[in-house]
Amino acid sequence: MSKKRFIAGAVCPACQQQDTLRWWVENEVEKVECVACHHTDTRLPKSVEDSQHVAGTASEQVIGIFKPE
Numbered sequence: 316m317s318k319k320r321f322i323a324g325a326v327c328p329a330c331q332q333q334d335t336l337r338w339w340v341e342n343e344v345e346k347v348e349c350v351a352c353h354h355t356d357t358r359l360p361k362s363v364e365d366s367q368h369v370a371g372t373a374s375e376q377v378i379g380i381f382k383p384e
């Protein structure tokens with residue numbers, strides 16, 4: 316399951332362009348890719364971490380990993 320989604324308002328740390336970053340989870344690792352310069356990273360830029368959209372998605376991931384018994 317690797318749904319790639321664009322991150323609204325995010326700025327690429329490599330080429331400084333906005334709205335070019337795609338984000339997805341691969342093997343429970345967050346991956347980020349810039350479609351403009353093909354920069355890739357396994358961590359979200361700080362501006363993205365502050366995004367409420369991504370924070371909500373991360374919470375869902377945590378709930379999925381830690382299953383209550």
Ligand SMILES: [Zn+2]
Nearest residue numbers: 327330349352
């Ligand atoms: Zn870039």
